[in-house]
């Protein structure tokens with residue numbers, strides 16, 4: 247059995263209609279082509295970014311566990327692989343990775359607030375922009391210092 | 400009109416564990432802990448001191464000589480990898496609609512997760528910061544060989 251992430255966890259509660267059509271009935275939303283849940287704006291794009299960053303971090307983590315395992319094989323081998331992480335191209339990759347993790351972490355907290363905070367859903371759009379603002383502050387703090395480490399300043 | 404009643408004292412329908420729900424809860428619980436663990440990890444390894452330039456065998460040995468960092472990194476390994484794998488399972492269910500491919504992708508995720516957790520945990524807890532036969536300048540400062 248495979249549930250899609252948009253499926254209802256309580257079968258029966260959803261009635262016969264797909265969520266978009268039900269929403270259209272209850273809140274008289276603008277009519278959309280049936281069968282799509284892509285509605286644009288902050289809600290959709292935050293989800294797209296959360297998904298892409300999640301996958302990117304996942305594949306990095308697979309590699310990162312393997313490269314770290316080299317400390318158990320040989321100190322020389324570990325140091326040789328780590329030295330490739332210190333060239334400028336990888337340095338920019340690390341910057342992108344931190345940017346991805348920063349967004350995923352902050353937006354993850356936003357998702358949790360939407361789920362558990364009584365007025366979370368009502369404020370999801372505002373919270374998205376707060377996530378972007380906090381993320382920008384974080385990157386302004388990290389990027390110059392990391393670039394100095396990489397390009398030697 | 401005839402009303403039908405359940406036979407008295409019959410067993411209620413068996414309630415099975417809702418794994419999908421526990422997965423949902425796990426994503427959120429692990430997420431909160433991961434924010435703290437990952438920000439600490441990035442701060443110590445990439446921001447403090449010389450950043451990525453300072454990372455070598457001596458740096459890792461200096462950290463894993465202490466049980467605190469061993470358990471810190473083990474928690475990071477388990478929480479992040481299971482969180483990531485469960486997230487990937489969601490994505491496979493969303494996009495891979497053929498039943499065969501769907502099953503095989505999820506098996507691949509499961510097997511790689513188990514193997515990497517075993518490997519990572521073994522590496523962290525069987526680690527020797529002062530291996531014999533290693534050039535002294537690669538070792539952390541507290542090793543007797545230095």
Ligand code: HEM
Nearest residue numbers: 297300301303304351354357426430433434483486487489
């Ligand atoms: C930094 C702390 C993190 C927080 C707060 C966080 C939070 C979340 C949340 C709340 C979800 C949504 C789950 C759902 O909708 O049921 C999620 C999904 C996901 N996360 Fe994380 N996460 C974090 C770190 C990570 C890491 C380290 C990885 C990779 C190993 C990762 C990979 C994923 C993936 C692949 C998904 C599925 C995305 C989707 O279904 O669209 N996350 N995360």
